[in-house]
Structure formats: C-alpha cells, structure tokens
Amino acid sequence: DVKVTQSSRYLVKRTGEKVFLECVQDMDHENMFWYRQDPGLGLRLIYFSYDVKMKEKGDIPEGYSVSREKKERFSLILESASTNQTSMYLCASSPAGGGRSYNEQFFGPGTRLTVL
Amino acid sequence: AQSVTQLDSQVPVFEEAPVELRCNYSSSVSVYLFWYVQYPNQGLQLLLKYLSGSTLVESINGFEAEFNKSQTSFHLRKPSVHISDTAEYFCAVQQVNTGFQKLVFGTGTRLLVSP
DSSP states (O other): OOOEEESOSEEEEOTTOOEEEEEEESSOOSEEEEEEEETTTEEEEEEEESSTTOOEEOSOOTTOEEEEEETTEEEEEESSOOGGGOEEEEEEEEOOOOTTOOOOOEEOOOEEEEEO | OOEEEOOOSEEEEETTOOEEEOOEEEOSSOEEEEEEEEOTTSOEEEEEEEOSSOSEEEOTTSOEEEEETTTTEEEEEESSOOGGGOEEEEEEEEESSOSSOOEEEOOOEEEEEEO
C-alpha cells in the first residue's frame, strides 16, 4: 500500500522561528512535491524535486526552502516563519516520467501549521 | 500556462439527490484532466482521470466526468449522492508532453450532503 507520511498533523510556531516540515514516502518515487492549501486558493506548488539533491521552484517559493538528502525524504523549511505562512501544507510523491506519460501523485495527510 | 476554474466554492445537496460539480480549464496545449477528493482531515486522493480515449470516465464509487474539448470543461457528476460523499473536490490539469508532471489545481468545491 502506497504511503506518504508527514511528521506532524498540527504544528504551532511563533513568528521568526525556523520551521521544518518533514515528508517521507515508501514507494521509491523519484519525484516529490510540497504544496500549500488555503481556502479559496486551492493547492499551490511551493517546490518540487525530481531527484536526490535536486530541487526546483514552484509557483510560490518565496519564504521557503527545501532539502532532499535521501530519495525517500523531502523537507520543507521556513527560515523565519511569518503569520502569512499559516496554512495547510501537503506533500506528494510520484514515480519518474516524462514526455506523454502520466504518473499519479500520491498525497500525505497534510500538516496544519499555525504561526502566532 | 494552464488555469482551472471551479466557480462553485460550496454545493449543498440532500442525500440521494443528483449533483454536478463544474470545472472549466484554459490551456493552449493538450492536457490531462483529473478530479481529486479530500475527505475531512485527510490528504487528497485521485478520484478519476481523463488521459485519452473515451471522453466519459468513471470512478469506483459512482462518480463520472465528461471531457468536453469544445467547452473546455470536465464536470463531475453523480446521480445519487451519499452522506459519505461530503468532501472537498479539486479539479486539476497537467500539460501533456512535458518532462515533469506539474499539476495545476482549481480552488476546490466543497460538497455538503445532508440527510
């Protein structure tokens, strides 16, 4: 059974703190993604990675960074958390692909982050 | 670039009634189309997808969606909803023939089924 896990379901941090959100997948997928979900805005892609140590900016990378030291783990880092980063964060993974291929993205349960 | 529009942010219906959740997309190239469902306090799950072939696609729990290229739509329908269908539904597109599967999501439609 495919599985994407996220380290915390709920997290409360203070403004200015450094925050780490961890995501682990057990499907040996090459691609991993971090999304942010906000009411009325849907899901927006923050960063993605198609290989270990490789990363690419998504649509809203400002204020975030990522780390992928191992294939199964993809971390999202908020260097200095701000209140406007209060949101639901979703991690996903998918197998490698390209051209006209399609590979399903599998999502974790999400981390609801509140920055006070 | 692609974009997805889900005009209805919330759709309330009674149990056993039919429902349609609307999705329109904009793209200058061919796309794959998806519906994802998010049950309360859970991540997203793929509900159904259109890649090619028959324009009518079905899920295992009775939902169906029809790809209409001329109207650039991919509306989701179910003839009779259950309480357990209460969830948020996201329409998404992915550009065909790219080296990376970036999904573009709509803003979501919350389906509220009441007895």
